[in-house]
Structure formats: C-alpha cells, structure tokens
Amino acid sequence: MIELAPLWLTLKLALSTTLILFIIAVPLANWLTGDKGVFKVVVQTIVSMPLVLPPTVIGFYLLLAFSPANWFGHWLEQWFNIRLVFSFSGLLIASVIYSFPFMVHPIQSGLSSLSPSLKEASYSLGKTKWQTLSKVLLPNIKPSLLTGIVLTFAHTVGEFGVVLMIGGNVPNKTRTASIAIYDEVDALHYHSANIYAGILLALSFAILLLLYSFNRKMQQARFY
Amino acid sequence: MIEFSLQKNLHTAEGEMQLHVTAKIERGQFVSLYGASGAGKTSILRMLAGFMKPDNGYIKVDHTEWYNGLLKNYLEPQQRRIGFVFQDYALFPNMNVRENLLFALGKNEPTNIVDELLDVTGLTNLAARKIQALSGGQQQRVALARAIAKKPAILLLDEPLSAIDSVMRAQLQDTLREIHKRYALTTILVSHNTDEIIKLSDVVIQLEQGRFTRQTTPADFFRNGNDTGTLTGNIVSIDDNGNAVVLIDNRLLHINIGGKFNVNDKVKIKANEIM
Numbered sequence: 165m166i167e168l169a170p171l172w173l174t175l176k177l178a179l180s181t182t183l184i185l186f187i188i189a190v191p192l193a194n195w196l197t198g199d200k201g202v203f204k205v206v207v208q209t210i211v212s213m214p215l216v217l218p219p220t221v222i223g224f225y226l227l228l229a230f231s232p233a234n235w236f237g238h239w240l241e242q243w244f245n246i247r248l249v250f251s252f253s254g255l256l257i258a259s260v261i262y263s264f265p266f267m268v269h270p271i272q273s274g275l276s277s278l279s280p281s282l283k284e285a286s287y288s289l290g291k292t293k294w295q296t297l298s299k300v301l302l303p304n305i306k307p308s309l310l311t312g313i314v315l316t317f318a319h320t321v322g323e324f325g326v327v328l329m330i331g332g333n334v335p336n337k338t339r340t341a342s343i344a345i346y347d348e349v350d351a352l353h354y355h356s357a358n359i360y361a362g363i364l365l366a367l368s369f370a371i372l373l374l375l376y377s378f379n380r381k382m383q384q385a386r387f388y
Numbered sequence: 389m390i391e392f393s394l395q396k397n398l399h400t401a402e403g404e405m406q407l408h409v410t411a412k413i414e415r416g417q418f419v420s421l422y423g424a425s426g427a428g429k430t431s432i433l434r435m436l437a438g439f440m441k442p443d444n445g446y447i448k449v450d451h452t453e454w455y456n457g458l459l460k461n462y463l464e465p466q467q468r469r470i471g472f473v474f475q476d477y478a479l480f481p482n483m484n485v486r487e488n489l490l491f492a493l494g495k496n497e498p499t500n501i502v503d504e505l506l507d508v509t510g511l512t513n514l515a516a517r518k519i520q521a522l523s524g525g526q527q528q529r530v531a532l533a534r535a536i537a538k539k540p541a542i543l544l545l546d547e548p549l550s551a552i553d554s555v556m557r558a559q560l561q562d563t564l565r566e567i568h569k570r571y572a573l574t575t576i577l578v579s580h581n582t583d584e585i586i587k588l589s590d591v592v593i594q595l596e597q598g599r600f601t602r603q604t605t606p607a608d609f610f611r612n613g614n615d616t617g618t619l620t621g622n623i624v625s626i627d628d629n630g631n632a633v634v635l636i637d638n639r640l641l642h643i644n645i646g647g648k649f650n651v652n653d654k655v656k657i658k659a660n661e662i663m
Contacts, residue, residue: 281478284439287465288472289492289538299491303482 166356169336170344171363177252177340178320181259185267185316186309188260193271194297198280215265223329226258230330248330255331255338262326266315274308275301307379314375318368389415390542390574393445394435395457398598400426407431407598413591415450418568418575420585422609423595429578432595433544436576437472438465449541471535471543471573475550477527479519485530486515492537505533508570509563525556529563536571543568543575549584561587585609586619586636607641619657623649 196208214222230248231237240246248254278301286296302309324342331338333347341360348357393410407428413419421429434440435455436447444457454463479488489502506512509529519527528548536543545564549557565588568575579585585592585606592609594602602609621636623645632645634655641657649655 279476279478281474281476282480284437284465285472285474285478285480285534286491287439288437288468288470289534290466290494291491292466300480300482304480 166348166359167335167344170339170341170360173252173336173339174321174341177255177259177323178317180256181263181320182267182313182317184256184260185263186313189264189267189271189312190297190302193268193275194301196268196272197275211268212265214262219262219323219325220329222262223258223326226254226261226326227329230254250330250332250334250338252331252337255327255340258326258330259320259323262323263316263319266319267312270308270312270315271305274305274311277308278304307382310375310378314371318371321364321367389413390447390449392436392447394432394442394447395444396428396431396435396440396442398428398431402426405598409595409598409600411593411600411603413574413576415574416572417590418565418577418588419591419593420577420579420589420606421593421595422580422582422585424580427595428598429595430546433472433546433576433578436542437470437544438463438468469538469541471538471540473528473531473535473543473545473548475546475548477531479527479530479534481519483519484515485511485517485519485522488519488530489534489537492534501537501539505537508567509533523556524552525560528552528560532560532564532567536567536573539571541574543573545575545577545579547578547580549579549581557584564588583619586641607643621655621657623651623653623655625651 192207192211196204196211200208227249228234229236230240232241232247232249237247237249240248246253248257282300282304283296286300291299322342323340324346327338327340327343328346331340331343333339333343339347341364345357345360345364348354348360390413391411394407396407398405398407405426405428409428409432421432423429431440435442438454441462442455442457446456446458447454449469453459453461454468455461480491483491486502486506489505490499493499493502503512506515509532511526511529511533514522514526519530522530532548548564549560552560561584564575567573568588577585577588586609589606592602592604592606593600594604594609619636619641621634621641624633624635624640626632626645626649630644630646632643632649634641634643634645634657636657643657645655
C-alpha cells in the first residue's frame with residue numbers, strides 16, 4: 165500500500181496556496197485593471213513571469229534567496245529563527261509565487277470585462293472603493309473567481325520542479341504526491357506510482373468538471 | 389445655484405481638442421447640453437460627476453466647492469451628491485430591480501423612498517425581476533429611479549434615451565419631466581434629439597468644438613434652428629402681429645406664425661417653417 169502523507173501534504177499545500185493567493189490576488193487584480201502606468205506594466209510583467217519561466221529557474225533563485233548562506237536567508241534565521249529552505253513554509257511561499265498568474269489573470273480579465281460604468285455608478289451612489297469591489301464587482305465575476313481558485317489549486321497539486329528545488333524530498337514536510345510518484349518510479353515501484361498518479365488524475369478531472377459545470381449553470385442562471 | 393468653469397485637453401477621434409466652458413445653472417432647472425458627437429458633452433458631465441479630472445477651473449454647487457483647480461480642491465464622486473444615468477444604464481446584474489435601488493441608500497436609511505420611486509416609475513410589479521430580464525425601456529426606468537434615490541444635488545443624464553424606440557422614448561420623457569418636477573431636481577441632460585430638448589428643458593446650452601456657443605430657451609434655440617426634428621402642437625393664442633403660443637407636449641413655444649392659422653389649429657413646426 166502507499167503512504168497517505170504525501171497526498172495530505174499536497175492537499176494542505178494546495179489549499180493554503182489557494183487561500184493566500186486569493187486574498188492577495190483580488191486587490192492586486194483590481195489595482196492592475198484600468199489605466200496602465202509604467203509601474204503597473206512592470207508589476208504585470210513580474211506577475212506573469214512564472215508562466216514562461218521553467219519552474220527550476222524560479223526554484224533555483226528562491227533556493228539561493230532562502231539559503232542561510234545568503235543575506236535574506238541569513239537575516240530570516242538571525243532575526244526570526246526561520247529557515248525556509250527544505251521546509252513547508254518555504255514550499256508554501258514558492259508555491260504562492262509560482263501560481264501567482266493562475267489566480268491573478270482570471271480575476272483581472274473578469275474585472276476588465278465589466279463595463280467601467282458599473283464602478284462609476286457605484287461611486288456616484290456614494291459607495292467606497294471597497295464596497296464597490298465587494299458588493300458590485302466581485303459578485304459579477306463569480307465564474308472568473310472560481311476559475312482562479314480552481315486553476316491555482318490544480319496547478320499547485322501538479323507542481324514538481326519548484327517543490328523539488330526548494331523542498332527537496334523530506335517525508336511529511338515537503339514530499340508531495342508529485343514527488344512521491346517520481347520517487348516510486350525511481351525505485352521501480354510502478355504499482356505505488358500508479359496509485360498516486362491515478363488519484364491525481366481523478367482529482368484533476370473532478371475539479372475541472374466541477375468548474376465547467378458551475379460556469380455552465382451560471383450562464384443559464386443569468387436570465388432567471 | 390451651480391456654477392462651473394472647466395478646462396480640459398481632450399483626445400478625440402479628430403485629434404486634440406481644448407475644452408473650455410463656463411456656465412451658471414439655477415436650482416431646479418432642466419438644462420440640455422446640445423452638440424454634435426465629439427463636441428465634449430459627455431466629458432462635461434463626467435467632470436461634474438468627478439469621474440474625470442479637469443485640467444483647471446472650478447465647480448461650485450450651492451456655495452460648496454466640488455473642485456478648484458487653483459486650490460487643488462477635489463471632491464471624490466462619492467462626496468458629490470450626484471445622480472448619474474449612464475448610456476448603458478450601468479445596472480448591477482447581481483441584484484434585482486429593488487436591490488439596485490436599495491443599494492443607493494445608506495445604512496439605516498428609511499426604505500420608503502424605494503417603494504415610492506418604484507411606483508412613480510411604474511416598476512412596482514417588476515421589483516423582484518433580474519436586470520437581464522428587463523427591456524431597454526424598463527432598464528432605463530430602473531437607472532433613473534436608482535440615480536435619484538439618494539436625492540442628488542444634480543441629476544446628470546448622458547443620452548439616456550438614445551437606445552430606446554420612439555414610443556417608449558415619449559413615455560420616458562414624460563416620466564423624466566414628472567420626476568424632475570416632483571423631486572425639485574436640477575437636471576443636466578446630454579442629448580442630440582431636438583424634439584426631446586424642446587419637450588423637456590428650461591434652458592438649452594449649445595456646445596461646439598469644446599466651447600459653449602449659446603445658452604438660451606428651448607423656443608429660441610428651436611427658432612434659430614440647428615435642428616432637424618419636426619414638432620407637432622396646438623395653437624393656444626395668436627396676437628395681432630402673428631405671434632402665437634403653441635402647446636407642444638405640455639410645454640409652450642412662442643413663435644411667429646404669420647396670419648395663416650387660427651387658435652386651436654394643429655400645426656407642424658420644422659425650424660422656421662410652419663405647416
């Protein structure tokens with residue numbers, strides 16, 4: 165039989181990443197929507213970088229940054245007694261960075277698809293920016309929010325390169341399901357690898373099915 | 389009293405245009421802004437509402453300064469007490485008709501104004517409907533009711549009737565006029581429909597190439613003819629010189645008709661021609 169720990173760890177990582185990213189991405193996407201200044205273009209580019217960079221590149225630089233041999237890692241260890249490299253916290257930070265565009269892009273494209281007059285109408289009715297975002301804008305882009313949540317979750321579940329670079333393969337700490345598959349194949353345990361892989365496959369299918377069913381329902385519900 | 393002077397460099401389809409307009413509007417007036425597309429009408433409304441920042445100038449509403457370019461005073465739209473009806477209505481699709489109106493009210497504000505507005509605009513039966521299930525004319529009514537639920541100092545209407553068929557348009561014009569009177573609003577309407585302007589407004593301001601070229605009464609505006617529309621009305625009285633008062637949709641137009649007509653005759657008027 166297989167160990168369940170890598171699956172639980174994967175789930176924990178994916179849920180935490182999704183939650184953290186949702187909280188960061190909503191205000192960021194709202195800020196990025198609309199007039200584009202030079203600074204916004206730079207931020208937009210940084211947010212999108214994980215889409216084109218190999219995960220090993222991100223993993224490599226984060227590994228360097230988190231390493232106690234370098235100033236950031238050293239500073240964290242000196243002041244806060246935190247070591248991010250080969251730990252779950254380090255993995256979580258790397259995951260958040262790596263999945264950034266998967267949460268920000270759908271929300272941003274949802275917000276830009278709304279007519280600017282919705283925001284202005286809400287302002288003219290005396291509502292603050294936060295009230296406008298939470299009561300007018302976000303409720304009208306539910307499918308985009310769900311797409312962001314689901315893509316981030318699924319993307320984190322499937323992470324491999326970044327996890328290996330930052331987390332290594334520490335059981336119960338950084339050994340996620342995708343690493344476990346690699347490990348089992350490496351040890352020629354094809355049966356175990358098959359079970360892990362099968363579970364990830366079924367999970368991914370179920371998540372995407374849920375997403376598309378919900379979006380279809382939302383489309384139909386618009387007029388009733 | 390609303391006073392404003394607005395300067396703004398606008399980027400239009402025909403290139404850069406310097407908008408520079410000054411006007412005074414009395415409380416309770418219904419003012420129409422008339423001008424060709426791209427003359428800067430919508431930009432003026434947007435600057436009054438606070439959606440667009442002028443380069444310079446001032447906006448004063450009842451002795452309160454909403455904007456002053458010299459002193460760098462700028463009130464955000466939230467603090468301006470405006471009602472704005474957008475060309476695309478800008479209704480919130482996640483709320484039903486009643487909820488759209490309720491959204492305009494603050495916390496703990498009495499909600500009876502919402503029921504009253506639903507009644508005045510003929511929407512009581514549609515209160516629970518989703519916005520997407522309404523016709524263009526019905527959506528327009530919701531937008532209008534929502535814009536005045538907060539009792540604004542100025543009601544700004546950006547070509548609100550342009551996408552509506554002529555029968556519905558006439559009904560909505562009546563509603564608009566009634567609401568303007570009933571709630572003693574000061575209203576600024578952007579329109580290029582002369583018929584609508586004559587029917588609704590007390591004052592017409594003509595805008596050409598970013599400048600106000602005329603501020604006049606609807607009758608004067610109509611007589612001096614930049615218009616293409618035809619009006620139909622009944623002659624109420626004629627004096628010895630042929631000066632007649634013609635009743636057009638509850639509004640009186642003073643016009644010289646010569647000696648051809650009698651009181652109670654139905655006449656069609658097109659610019660300076662009377663038929």
